[in-house]
Amino acid sequence: MKASWGIALLIGVLAVSFTLRYGGIVDSQSDQSVYTHQEMRMELEMETDAASIQSMEEVVFLLRAARPSGEPISGATVHIRVSMPDMLCGILPGDAVETAPGHYRITVLPVMPGRWQAETQLSWQGNVSSMTASFDAH
Numbered sequence: 658m659k660a661s662w663g664i665a666l667l668i669g670v671l672a673v674s675f676t677l678r679y680g681g682i683v684d685s686q687s688d689q690s691v692y693t694h695q696e697m698r699m700e701l702e703m704e705t706d707a708a709s710i711q712s713m714e715e716v717v718f719l720l721r722a723a724r725p726s727g728e729p730i731s732g733a734t735v736h737i738r739v740s741m742p743d744m745l746c747g748i749l750p751g752d753a754v755e756t757a758p759g760h761y762r763i764t765v766l767p768v769m770p771g772r773w774q775a776e777t778q779l780s781w782q783g784n785v786s787s788m789t790a791s792f793d794a795h
């Protein structure tokens with residue numbers, strides 16, 4: 658996965674800016690850049706209150722995807738997986754459902770307390786953008 662990002666960078670694709678926002682106290686990594694073949698904008702927001710995340714309870718994100726013009730990106734393929742960066746306890750898939758044009762509701766299940774990272778990949782018409790968000794389960 659990381660190798661493919663590097664290749665994408667090397668072939669000179671355009672940078673895509675997206676804003677990573679959290680609804681609560683999570684990471685301070687509020688802005689990240691991703692790279693794709695064309696400009697796409699991804700915005701990820703945690704709907705679950707970060708302070709209330711419990712292990713074995715669903716965590717919900719809203720991913721908004723749009724063209725730079727603001728036109729929603731509908732019909733994209735969204736893959737999500739969560740893992741614990743400090744442990745080798747596995748990589749778990751999440752679910753993503755488009756609930757409105759360009760709005761994808763993402764659910765993941767942290768199966769134990771601790772630090773988790775959620776890696777989200779958006780694919781649309783040959784463009785791929787990825788981002789990672791972190792959160793703590795109690």
Ligand SMILES: [Cu+2]
Pocket residue numbers: 741744745746769771
């Ligand atoms: Cu673990």
